[in-house]
Amino acid sequence: MTTSTPPLREAARAVVLDADDRVLLLRYDESGGFWATPGGSLEEGEDHATATFRELGExxxxxEKAVxxxxxxxxxxxDHLVGGREVRQVEKYFLTRVSAADVDPARAxxxxxxxxxxx
Incomplete structure (x- = not known):
């Protein structure tokens, strides 16, 4: 039996700190729920820094000027499940600072x- 390597998925994640050095965590409603830093996969032609800005906006x-x-x-x-499909996810984590007042999921x-x- 041969095992195949899952497809590669590149991702950018933000370790978000506010002025009091508190870390922002999100609870995602996927796979039974889990906590993680904000972020997601890169879009075609995008670098990790650009993806970090985009994900915080989304x-x-x-x-971008607030980050x-x-x-x-x-x-x-x-290895990670995305939409029920296994992928090999490579994540790069970037330190980011934002004002806590700018964090509003209602604007997502x-x-x-x-x-x-x-x-």
């Missing part, structure tokens, strides 16, 4: 099954 309506993008903090690879254009958020 999930919270935060404009202070810092250094890449980490990278990890994991693509809430991605986000159930709640907490600092």
């Amino acid at each position: 999930e919270f309506g935060i404009g 202070e993008l810092g250094a890449q903090l980490a990278e990890r690879s994991k 254009s693509q809430p991605d099954n986000i159930r709640e958020h907490r600092w």
Whole structure:
């Protein structure tokens, strides 16, 4: 029996801190619910930094000018289910700073099954 390698899915995630150095976490309503940092997969031709800005805009309506993008903090690879399909996800994590007042899920254009958020 041969095993196949799942398709590669590149993702960008934001470790979001506010002025009090609180970390923003989201609870996604997928696979029974789980907590994670904001982010998602790269679109065609997009780099990780651009995807980080886009994802924060989609999930919270935060404009690029309201986000202070810092250094890449980490990278990890994991097998992950997306829409019931297994993928090998490679995630790059970026330090970002935003004002807590700018985080408003009601402004999200693509809430991605986000159930709640907490600092």
